[in-house]
Every structure is written in C-alpha cells, then in structure tokens.
Amino acid sequence: MAWNWQVFCQETTTNEHVPGCLAGFAKGGDQTYLNWIITAWGWTLSVALSALVVALVAGLVVGTARTLTNNPVISRLATAWVELFRNIPLLVQIFLWYFVLPGIFLPLREIPSVVLVVLALGLFTSARIAEQVRAGIQSLPRGQRYAGLAMGFSTAQTYRYVLLPMALRIIIPPLTSESMNIIKNSSVAFAVSIAELTFFSRQSGEETGAPIEMYLAATVLYAISAFVINRIMTFIERRTRVPGFVASAGGGGH
C-alpha cells in the first residue's frame, strides 16, 4: 500500500499542489486539505466541549434530583429524564432535534444546527452523567446525610457542604470516560451538516481518492483529543482525591 500524504497540500477545488501547505489561512481563498482538517478539528472540539458543559450541568442537577428521597415528584421526574435520554440511540436523538422537533415547534427552525447538536449530545450524555452522580451520592455512608441534617443544615446545604463535595470527587474516573466519549460521540454531528472530522474524512476521501489517508488523519486527531481530555481529568483526579477514601493508584481501597 503506497501512502499519499501529499494530498493534504492539495487545494480543495482544483486539487493542485499548494506550496507551503498552510497557505490557505493567509490568503483566504485557496484552501488546502490541511487547512480544512484543522478547521474540522476545531468544529469537533467546539461541539464536544460545549456539549460537555451542557452534560455536566444537566447531569449534576438531574443526578442530584434522583437522590432526593423526601421529594418523590422531583426524583421521579429526574428518573424519567434519565430513561428518556438513555433509551434512544444518539443518532436518532440528533435527527429528532433536527427534523422532528422543528416540525412541531416552528421557532426551533431559526436555531443553527450546531446549537441543536450540542443540545442533543449534551442531554444524551447528561443522562449518563446523572447516573454517575447518583451512584456517587448513594455510595456515601448514610450517616453523612444524617450528620448534615443533625448539624441543622437544610437539604440544600447538606448537599452543598457535605454530600456533593465527596460524591463528585469519587466519580471523577467514570466522568473521565464520559468526557472522552463525548469527543468520540461528537462524530455523529456530521449527520446534521456540521463540517467536523467525520464529515471531513468522508468528503475529502471522495474528492481526493485517498480515503484511507483521510480516515487515518482524522483518527489520529480524535485519539489526540480524547487523550488530552484523559490527561486533564487525571490531573484533576489527582489534585482532588479525598485522602483515604478513594483508592489511590496501586494502593488499597477504603
């Protein structure tokens, strides 16, 4: 198999070789495939990171709500949320947001597709993060909740000062996988016209006749992105570890 990495220096309309691969950014007109893949990477990261913010906020709220044992209405609503977003495939959810909901609620048509995709991806992931938050809170000894209440804290204060600070630190390892997943899951955004890495590889592969090179390049960028997220999360995990409570690498459990 002969590799043809030169394709990245080709212009995207004429397929002519451009000296100095990155010329496109300066001139504005001629764009090479290298310019394009970098732009596509930018889209992948912006979609994934925005969706991660949505997912963390919604997941935290919903996950906490599921553990509110003294408020069954709210906790059932939260359970319904989790089941709704967890039981439908992500690609189907994206199409629901893009085609079905705007058909029912007309104002949604004005919203750019990137916002819809961030919402879809974010809420899908929020259901999974909510479950982790719930598991984190429920893994704490029951005595912690009682201790908070015995101190005279309200429920909100018990969560704010006692339960969440512990629970959130315990669940950082599963949150790491979720954050890496969101980078990879963002690849479905190509289905609603976001020019991200998957879109790039499908399109440029057809244009250049070098699909394998294009897929490999996109694969490397996905892997790098997910790995950087992994390193950042590991750093956070190390800095926020509760001494003696979370198993340290190689050490014993609590």
Place this chain on the structure above:
Amino acid sequence: MKKQMWALAVSALAVGAAFAQANDTISKVKSSGAISVGVRESSGALSYALGDGKFGGFHTEICQRIVSELEKSVGKKLNVTYQPVTSQNRIPLVQNGTVDIECGSTTNNAARQKDVAFLNTTYVEEVRIAVKANSGITNINQLNGKTVATTTGTTSVQHLRKHERAKSVDFKEIFGKDHADSFLLLETGRADAFVMDGSILAGNIATAKNPADFKIVGDVLNVEPIAIMIRKDDPAFKKFGNDVIAGMIKSGEMTKLWDKWFLQPIPPKNVKVGLTLSESTKAAWAGPNDKPMEDYAKK
C-alpha cells in the same frame, strides 16, 4: 504472541499477493467457472437490491448481458455471484480480484484510471438542481443568499464549492448524511435547493410523498461519465465488454433498457424514475469512449 502476529501478517501479505496476480479475467473465469459481479445496494435505477439476494438496474442488466455473452464464448454456464460493494470498498475489491466486473454507479475519472480500467461510458450523469416547484428558482444564480443541500461524500460538494468561488454566488451549504437525508432537508424547508446527480434527484422526487411539489431546474452544473469498472491491464476482457456494449447500442437494445429502467415503473415500488435520455448520454453512445471526467470538463 509476537510470533503469531508475524505469521498472521506474512500470510495476509501472501494472500494479498495471490489475489493481485489474477489479471486475465476471461481465462480466470474459464478455469474457475465462476464470475463475481459487483453491484450496489442503492444506486438508484443504475444498480440496486431487489431483495432476496437479487439485484437489478440499468447497469446491472448491462453486466448480465456481458456475463451471458461470456458464457457463450467460454462455452459453459458460469456460477454468477453478486457482491454488493460501496463507494469506499469498490476499487480495492476490483483490484484484489474479489469482484471481476463492477456494475454500480462509478464515475470514470483520471485518479481512478490509475488503479482500475473502465469499459466505454454507458451513462452520463448530469449534476442538476432540485427545488420546490413553487419556489420560483430556475437556475443556480438565483441561489444567492439561499441554502443549498447536498450529500456528504459526493463530488457534488466540490462542484458547489467551485461554482461558489468562480461565480461569487454566496449561498449557504448544508450536507445530508445520505441522499435521503439531503432530500429531507429540501422537503422540510431547511434547504432551498438540493444539488446532486440527476438520476438521484429524479429517483427521490419519484418516491416523495407529493412528487408534483418538486422539480429539477437549471443548467447542467457538471457531467460525469459513469462506466462499468474492471481490473487494470486486461485488454482482452476490456475489448470483450466494449464489443458487447457496442452491439447493444447498435441493435437498439440499449435504448430499450433505458426505457425499461428510467421511463417505465420499476420494482419494488413500481414508481417511474422519469428521466429522459440526456443529450450527453446520447453523445456517449454515438461515439463510444472511455474518456475520464476531466476530459468532459475541458470542452
């Protein structure tokens, strides 16, 4: 563990090399008594699955004619297998011998001619614009400020980009995951136009809820010769195939096939595609050639 990996890699290479050697299709078919025909599962009326492992379409039927002529010439009944291929794997599968003749919807272009060979052009695809019938749009210059849909992974995206740059028409592009999605973009009003191969547009309109709501308008944006693909460096088989095609054109059988697949109701839904024989295709039949797409752009 490592040794096993090596053994695996070496045997994979050996298998690859063995496949790559078969270059004389006619004698290969003669000795094995089998031929593998590459088909597409959804290339419109050119080649598509009928269900039950059967395939039909304009190009598929031309291939079936070539195969039956081949049976006559080698003097025995061949064991024909239909191998569905995709845009991503069709060229490697033809190169490594898994597929002897590919009858899908492959554009003959200069880049592909480096890897494979093409029979004479049997169908010339025209890139056109589909719009809603009541939109009042009649050509591409009216698309200024509008949204244009096309399908990810097609050459139409590149044509649009070229057009936008050359004519400085400023439109917004959106991309469907596949042709059905792109058509949905037009149907739901997310896009004002859908730019794609004429046969795909006609096929999607034919199967739409209200075919009368849509029409194909404007100039031909680009033409692409679509041809049957075979392995490279096999002049005997290429001549054989081209002779069959020339015979079909001469006898009028080709026109009949066009009528059957593009103007009459076709299975499974019994809907008409409704695509009349274009001037470009007529010209390709009048002067058979295997010129790549790039040669069409020059004139």
